[in-house]
Amino acid sequence: MAWRDFLERWSAEWAGAWDPEQSPGERDREALRERWLGSPGADRARMAAVEERLGCRLPPSYRAFLEVSDGWRHAGGFVSVLAGTGEIRWSEDVAGLGRALREELDEDSPREEVLAAAVWERALRLDVESDATYVVMGPDDVDAAGEWAVYVWAGWRAAPPERYGSFREFMEAMHREFHSLESGRSGTAFVNDTTREQDAAVEEARLAALRGRYERAETVLKEALAYGRPRARGLYDQIRRLTGHAYSADFDRLAFDPVYAPELLAVLAADHVRDSWKDDEAWTGLFRGAGEAVRELGASLLGQMRDGTYRYTAEGPFGRAVEEAREQARWGRTDEAWRILRAALPRWRPLGPEHLAPVGLLADPFLGQVCGIPERGRESLATPRAGETGDVPVPAADVDPPGLAWLADADDGELGAGYRFVLVEAVRPDELPELLGAEGVSGLRGPQSRFEALFRAGRGAGPGRAEASGAAEASEATEAAYWEDRAVAAVVGLAGEGWSFVFDGRPQPFDAQRFVSPAVVASGGAPDEGSAAAGGGGAVPGGGGGRRAVVVWSSPAARPGRPGVFHLSVAQGGEERYAFTVRGAETAERRGDVPESLDPDRFFGSGGTGEAGLLDAVAGEFGVGLPRFTLTRGRAYTLTTRSWTRPPEPGEPMAVLRFVRSRGAARDA
Structure with missing residues (x-):
């Protein structure tokens, strides 16, 4: 002009x-x-x-x-x-x-x-x-x-x-x-050629967004927002949320509209609970001027977020896909969950004309991790939906690498120092507490992030201590003996077709003398800690058929002169089939008939592919894998396992250090 x-x-x-x-x-x-x-x-x-x-x-x-x-x-x-x-x-x-x-x-x-x-x-x-x-x-x-x-x-x-x-x-x-x-002036009629042009552009942007042209829509809405057009903020913030820009994207007045509040307030409630520094006065302050029904909904949603019971729902075919995807996501299969949601996105229907996408998925404790990846958010926005047509976007890449080899490349920031896990065949994840849970553990905790799991399960309390905070955790936290080495916040999920897993990052250093492989009990053996199998000293009589269980423990070098340790043990039907322990590049111990495909001498030493190669072989041998995203960044169910170590034998020396804090509380280490 x-x-x-x-x-x-x-x-x-x-x-x-x-x-x-x-x-x-x-x-x-x-x-x-x-x-x-x-x-x-x-x-x-x-x-x-x-x-x-x-x-x-x-x-x-x-x-x-x-x-x-x-x-x-x-x-x-x-x-x-x-x-x-x-x-x-x-x-x-x-x-x-x-x-x-x-x-x-x-x-x-x-x-x-x-x-x-x-x-x-x-x-x-x-x-x-x-x-x-x-x-x-x-x-x-x-x-x-x-x-x-x-x-x-x-x-x-x-x-x-x-x-x-x-x-x-x-x-x-x-x-x-x-x-x-x-x-923004209250009571001022402000209509002119510019406002009419901007309002028409907002409507065009809304349709463009539903047709998958969200980048064009975002540009137009940003300009309309700068002009103060009332519809622009609610629409713009939905795009910003799904592209990973949550800061100050609060949906403006749209979040308190009874039509959209059930979905948009859920996202804000999840923010509030995650930002634990905020007090509830900040939450109630958002509702000044809102109707009574919306205020009650806000209180209800906040409670659901706090107790972990909130679940995103939708009508019709998309809603059914949401339920199917959640079943995959809750056991760590986030890529499979995203593929289900991706296929159903064209059938999504908005709550009203101001609704651009299923942004409420971000509040779901399981599906939020599936859709919260910016690449997936952009893919959902680029998918034509709500009856509109347009070009189908290129699918976003999977986030989980196949198999197990990725564990060898994970840094301390992802998993901590070292890891250990149990793979169990023909068992559902929700059955694992009965097999591997500590005494008094009746079920799984969560869903929660790894940080939340470690904090609530008392990870910092030292070996064996499961000092939990919160009623659910406290009811399952029993006083452990000083010698026990429980995984107090082990993540539970699916490891492949017919396999479940229990995973513990940052475990205690591997102690070969007192190690008790959970594989025997997990495969159907007796949990008697005094048995030969419990002490790792031989096979349990009987067995032969039944389910298989695999235990892997990788303990990095603690200091110069003390090499890292890699342990593998496999049991079936309550009987250990084979096991080995590698220290540095040397096989320190071997029991049973180790398959040639898993022979540690093939992987460690000169010319071998090391830990990554052996993990890849384990994945191929059993057809398993572990979900990197869930274990490092996502939310999952957790449990406190039984001890991975046996009690000391009569006359066996063991040192216990007791640290007394200023308020009189004490902890063993």
Whole structure:
């Protein structure tokens, strides 16, 4: 839009928004009468005179502006008078901003910050009257078209200076700011050509988003949001949430609309519970002005999030797919869950016209981890849905690598130092507490993240201690003997077709003398700790058929001279079939008939593929794998296992250290 048209429209909109009950000042009275916020344009003589006075040629868009209007009033909400040829002047570090910004620079500061600090030293000052707002335009930040960047700093914003690429860009932003402020004024009728154009663009963006063109929709909604259009925030925030930008994406008033509240408030409730530093006053404060039914719904959703009972639901075919996907996700099969949801997305139906996607999935304790990956969120937005048509997106990549070899490459930040796990054949995950749970454990805990599991199960309490917090955990936490080595927050799930797993990251160092392989009991053997099998000293008589169980324990080198340990033991029908332990590159112990495919001598030592190769062989031998995403970043069910070590024998030495805290509590280590 040409400068003349743009400025005339702005002036007419400003005059149309004037509150007739407000008495204007002399200059505003004239602007209202003339419906013009500017002045007559500067002629060539005035333009030449100001450039001679300043000693430079003014940038193109500012020159073009001055030719139409030599100055401006009410540039946005905080600059009352903007300079024309008579007021513009050089500013030498206005308000000391340049000095303050330079003090924050260091040798690694990006070029943008360096320019932002330097511009205040030598710049043209454009603000004449303002509300603690400074506007400058500097010749040291120039683009290929000769435009000078404009910087705006407001003391009350507590933010770095805002940069605009040119004077025209700055004025367009101030026009948007004017609209945003006027749209937010209570009781003010504010309708004009710009608002009608923006509202029509919002509707087009909504349809584009449902047709999978979410990036175009996001751009349009962002501009409409800058103009303060009331529908834009709720729609824009749904896109932002699914693309991984949760900060300040609160859905605005849409979250408290009874039609959309069941889904959008669930997402906000999940945020509140996850951000444990927030108190409930912050939650109830969100509902000021909301109806009683919405307030009750908010309280209910918060309670469901806290006790882990919330489940996302939807109507029709998509709802049935949600239930099927959740069954996969709750046992760690997040890739399978996503494939189910992906196939069903075209059949999703919105709750109402302001609903763009099943964003409520993000609040589900299991499906939230499936859909919360930004690549998947973008895929869901790029999928045509709600009866609309469009191009089908390229599927997002799976997040879980196949098999087990990835464990050898995981760093301490993912799993901690070392890992151990049990694989059990022909057993459902929810049956594992009966097989491998500690005394008093009646079921699984969760769903919860690994951090939550470790915290609630008292991971920091030392070996054997399952000091849990919370009623559910406390009912299952029994006092353990000092010699016990329980996995207090072991993750439970599916390891493949017909296999379940129990996984413990960051275990105690492997102790071959006292190790008790859970494989025997898990495969159907007796849990008698005094038996030969329980002590790892031989096979249990009988057995032969029945289910199989596999135990793997990888313990990294604790210090120089003490090599890492890798242990594998396999049992079937309550009888250990074979086992071996590798220390460093040497097989330290071997029992039973180890299959050639798993022979440790093939993998360790010169030319071998090491731990990764052996894990790959184990995965191939049994057709199993472990879900990396769930074990490192997701949410899952957990349990406290029985001890992986036997009690000390009579006369066997064992040291116990007791640390007494200031409040009198003690812990064994």
